[in-house]
Amino acid sequence: MASMRDYISHVAPFLSDFAEETLMVSDAMGYESNPDFLIDRSNFNNNLIMYVLSGCLVAEQYGETHEILPGHGILMDLRDTHKYYFMEKGHSEIIWLHFRGTPVDAVINHLHTGNMLPLRFEDASFEEHFAALYRLAAAKQLPDEFDFSCAIYSLLMHVCKTARINEPDGMDSFALAASRYIYAHLDEPAGLDAFAGHMKMSKYHFCRRFRQEFQCTPLEYIQRQKINKAKRLLIYTRLSIAEIACQLSFYDQSHFSRVFTQLTGVSPGKFRKG
Known part of the structure; x- marks a missing residue:
């Protein structure tokens, strides 16, 4: 070679x-x-x-x-x-x-x-x-x-195949189940009651365990994943900022823009323009 x-x-x-x-x-x-x-x-x-x-x-x-x-x-x-x-x-x-x-x-x-x-x-x-x-x-x-x-x-x-991604042994079963739930419901409003119920835990114990696994609160993690998806929608689709905010279940465009700017340092409009 x-x-x-x-x-x-x-x-x-x-x-x-x-x-x-x-x-x-x-x-x-x-x-x-x-x-x-x-x-x-x-x-x-x-x-x-x-x-x-x-x-x-x-x-x-x-x-x-x-x-x-x-x-x-x-x-x-x-x-x-x-x-x-x-x-x-x-x-x-x-x-x-x-x-x-x-x-x-x-x-x-x-x-x-x-x-x-x-x-x-x-x-x-x-x-x-x-x-x-x-x-x-x-x-x-x-x-x-x-x-x-x-x-x-x-x-x-x-x-x-080398990384054996089909085997979840490398990830804690709680973290894997939580991640799958988040991505399956990413376009829905973030709600702790339904999330904790899905994990069959009280809200208190669920939030405590989640912070141990992800080093942040469930709502903080969900917001970050929503913004990551929003970035892809801004780059690869022609959806308006208001439509993206609606799709990701933010309260309104203003709420979406505020969260986006807090997490990325730029507004959605500036991010789209590059």
């Missing part, structure tokens, strides 16, 4: 409308070793897989910091606020892949529902799978979009 230093960044020269709408696509992939490597964004229309070859990668998202070591990787939804960079000490190297597309959405939504993003994984064979995808991308100026979509899907499924 070629040295990882041979993996210069590959950028897709053209993506058809058909591919963007129906297939899995990648606009870029490659290798990074610049010690000043730092990405800090509020949103970017892509998902990302990064795999560490040497050194240490640090990824920050959803209030958590992850240190990724060699032989390990991380999958992130870049449509939400994110930051990643190399640890200051030592030399670090990663290989990375941007990907998106309609078939990806079901997988990403499932991971969001299980509160599993960013998804960390350990895989000694990832480099081999990545190399196969990279060779396909670099072999032709315009690689076959169907073949490339299948290759991306294969790599994504390999990561999910």
Whole structure:
């Protein structure tokens, strides 16, 4: 296999409308070793897989910091606020892949529902799978979009299988059940009575347990998830701010705008304009 230093960044020269709408696509992939490597964004229309070859990668998202070591990787939804960079000490190297597309959405939504993003994984064979995808991308100026979509899907499924996302052992059963309830009722008004009842707990014990698991109150967590969904609606739909506020069951547009600004630092209108 070629040295990882041979993996210069590959950028897709053209993506058809058909591919963007129906297939899995990648606009870029490659290798990074610049010690000043730092990405800090509020949103970017892509998902990302990064795999560490040497050194240490640090990824920050959803209030958590992850240190990724060699032989390990991380999958992130870049449509939400994110930051990643190399640890200051030592030399670090990663290989990375941007990907998106309609078939990806079901997988990403499932991971969001299980509160599993960013998804960390350990895989000694990832480099081999990545190399196969990279060779396909670099072999032709315009690689076959169907073949490339299948290759991306294969790599994504390999990561999910390695991370064993279908097994909830890595997450406490309370946290998993609470997360699933929240995402199933995200468009509804936030109510503690129904939530606690669903969890078969008194409101007091439910709130206490929830804070232990999520380091915030249930209503704070629900609001954050509503705003995360609102950001995606602002970016990817033509719904008005008032319609988004209504869909997410805020009292009115003013209430939605106030909460959005408190949690993001900008108004919904400014966020939409970029």
